[in-house]
Amino acid sequence: GESVGLHLPTLSVQEGDNSIINCAYSNSASDYFIWYKQESGKGPQFIIDIRSNMDKRQGQRVTVLLNKTVKHLSLQIAATQPGDSAVYFCAETSNSGNTPLVFGKGTRLSVIA
Amino acid sequence: DGGITQSPKYLFRKEGQNVTLSCEQNLNHDAMYWYRQDPGQGLRLIYYSQIVNDFQKGDIAEGYSVSREKKESFPLTVTSAQKNPTAFYLCASGFRSLNIQYFGAGTRLSVL
Numbered sequence: 001g002e003s004v005g006l007h008l009p010t011l012s013v014q015e016g017d018n019s020i021i022n023c024a025y026s027n028s029a030s031d032y033f034i035w036y037k038q039e040s041g042k043g044p045q046f047i048i049d050i051r052s053n054m055d056k057r058q059g060q061r062v063t064v065l066l067n068k069t070v071k072h073l074s075l076q077i078a079a080t081q082p083g084d085s086a087v088y089f090c091a092e093t094s095n096s097g098n099t100p101l102v103f104g105k106g107t108r109l110s111v112i113a
Numbered sequence: 114d115g116g117i118t119q120s121p122k123y124l125f126r127k128e129g130q131n132v133t134l135s136c137e138q139n140l141n142h143d144a145m146y147w148y149r150q151d152p153g154q155g156l157r158l159i160y161y162s163q164i165v166n167d168f169q170k171g172d173i174a175e176g177y178s179v180s181r182e183k184k185e186s187f188p189l190t191v192t193s194a195q196k197n198p199t200a201f202y203l204c205a206s207g208f209r210s211l212n213i214q215y216f217g218a219g220t221r222l223s224v225l
Binding site: 044045 | 119146148153154155156157158163170171200202205212213214215216219220221
């Protein structure tokens with residue numbers, strides 16, 4: 001989930017369990033959303049995206065769900081592995097291509113082996 | 114080897130000094146972006162450029178300057194007016210018609 005302040009919300013999961021990371025986006029006009037994964041000391045990596053005409057999109061071991069009614073986005077990671085430990089950011093924008101992404105504050109995922 | 118290259122990886126700034134962070138991409142992307150990331154925080158947009166010789170301020174442009182003389186390059190100067198420059202700086206690029214941004218490995222700037 002999202003929070004204000006210096007400390008990222010943290011989600012701890014057991015290896016092999018499923019993870020669900022939540023994001024509340026702010027702009028009701030946003031119609032394109034991306035999830036990024038950032039490992040310590042590295043730049044964010046693209047994971048998966050979704051447009052507002054969809055409510056679900058699946059990738060390899062990941063699923064993104066979009067609920068436009070409550071402006072909520074979630075990232076589900078199946079069979080979480082130690083390599084999934086990272087900070088996960090959601091980002092929103094309009095689909096015009098001319099509006100920069102707005103990033104959420106991130107959630108730290110810690111996988112317990 | 115294609116991608117987005119940021120240099121240096123670590124940079125130290127003395128009081129009153131301007132420093133320049135390099136960002137180069139060979140992906141033929143139109144748009145380039147600079148973000149600042151503080152510990153435990155999200156990414157905040159400093160400047161972005163969608164075409165050569167044009168750029169726009171982001172949310173926290175004060176104390177920074179950029180140029181976009183070539184499509185491949187978007188250097189960021191942290192000026193002496195930026196009183197709290199210690200942060201992790203990330204450069205990104207993408208096609209203007211799409212919204213996906215791809216990131217470099219970052220430059221960590223510290224003040225001596």
